[in-house]
Amino acid sequence: MHFRGIGTATPAARYTKAECLAAFEKSDWFARLDARAHVVARAVLQRDNGIEARRLAVDSLDEVFTIDPNTLARRFLAHAPVLAARAAASAIATSGLTAPDLGAVIVSTCTGYLCPGLSGHVVERLGLRADVLAFDLVGQGCAAALPNLQLAHALLTANVCTHVLSICVEVSSAAIYLDNDPGVVISACLFGDGAGAAILSRQPAPAGRRIEWIASTSLIEPSQRQALMFEQRDGMLRNILTRAVPALAAAYAQQVLTTVLGRAGLQTADVSAWILHAGGRDVLLAIERQFGLSGDDLRYSAAMLREYGNLSSAFVYFVLEAALADAAPAGWWWLSSFGAGFSCHGALLRVS
Template sequence: MYIRGIGTAAPSTRYTKAECLRAFERSAWFARLDTRSHLIARTVLQRDNGIEARRLALDSLDEVFTIDPDTLDRRFLAHAPTLAADAGARALASSGVDVSQIDAIVVSTCTGYLCPGLSGYVIERLGLRPDVQAFDLVGQGCAAALPNLMLGRSLLGAGSAKHVLSVCVEVSSAAMYLDNDPGVLISACLFGDGAGAAVLSSAPPDAEAGRSGRPPRRIEWVDSTSLIEPAQRKALMFEQREGMLRNILTREVPALAAEYAQRVLRTVLGRAHVDSSEIAAWIMHAGGRDVLLALEKRFELDHDAFRYSAAMLREYGNLSSAFVYFVLDAALADRAPGGWWWLSSFGAGFSCHGALLRVDA
């Protein structure tokens, strides 16, 4: 499988963490929550938590504090199809693949539910063929990008498709929930809205110039694996409460992410007879600043190794499943050195996935 094109999309409204704190302090929710919660929010939003700004599908931050099922459902329906289609259109534009050539589409999300699923909305907006194979994946949280890409690879490998459009979209502002639980409050301070997409093909790109005016880089998916531990699902998950999604985020997540990410890495690199010192670019889901620090320590890498993940986290926050598309796009835009690249995501389950890519110079 080859990744022929990458596209990302985020709302135009950018909010800094200082703006988020001021909005929280003037909201009715501030009085409803206890003093400890005030301290947690101020600590997260005033210290260097690795995030400077987020994109949210809101005209005003005051809107985020209207928290009820109908409002959140409307927000997801209004923004998820648009973000997903925008990212898909950009991936197609960068790939050299015409929309009529897409044989299958795989769409992942965890921040809202539609029936018929999001895939139908993206098909409609992009003008995909009516006989396109459509798959909607839900419930995989931040880890969803890799299973999405793996399904695309299976479709290509089975010969049922030559070109697959992979899309992950999250409207985290449509999964807002507030109470005095520290994990709930911290997650409300971390997540942003956005979508990522990739065009996957059974053949490498042609040599014609890409969107940058340079020949497109050849990105080959070499091998991948997954690790899922249901016994740890309560460390990171959504639960339904009062008709809304409530995020459960525990202190164990950074250590779990680092441990499972290392196990996945060792499995794939061992099969490929590649040493971790040969990895030229790390395309990692960040989760948060503490997760990145745990990964650096576990992998015995310096801070610069995860610079693309750190940069995307600082500017966009945690975009859940869409995040690694942003990181991959940033590495490509920066002309990161060719060779072996490592792509990895982790999240609810507790699950972790990794893929070894071979990228030309």
């Protein structure tokens, strides 16, 4: 399987963490939450948390604090199809292919639910063939990009189709929830909205950089499900985020990396570019220590986190796009995501 094109999309509105704190402090919610929640929000939004800004699908930050099921559902429906189609159109444009060339589309999300699913909206907006194979994957959280790509790999390997469109789209502002739980408050300060897409093909593009999917593996540990997950409360999604997440992410990411590199006869030092999901600054630091890397090794993940926040499943597409734009050195690249489950996935790429 080869990556033929990459595309990303975000809402136009950019909000700094200082602006987010100011909006929170003047909202009705500020008075409804306790002093501890105020301290947590200020600590996250005033100190160096690795994030400077986020893109949110709202015209004003005041809208963020209207939190009810109908408002959030309308926000997801209004923005998820648009972001997904924009990212996909960008990926198609860079692939040298056209919409009718695509035999399958796979769409992942965890921040909203539609029936019929998002794939149908993408088919309509992009003018994909009526007989395109369409898959909607839900509930995999921040880790979803890799399972999405693994399904694309299976379809291509089985000769079911020649080209697959992979999309991850998250409207985190449509999954906003507030209460006095520190993990809930921190989540509200971390996540942004965006979509990422890739065109995967059996054969590489005739020109340009070649990115080949070599091998992958997954690790799912249900006993740690409570460490990071969504739950339904009052008809809305409530994020559960615990202090154990950075250590879990680093440990499982190490296991996945060791497994795939071991099978390929490679060492960590053989990896020339790291395309990693960044749950947050503390997660990146934990992975840096666990892998024995430097901050520079994770510079693409850190840069995307700083400008966009945690984009959940879409994040790794932004990191891959950044590495390609920077002409990162050819060789072995490592692509990895982790999230709810607790799950972790990794793939070895060969770039030339």
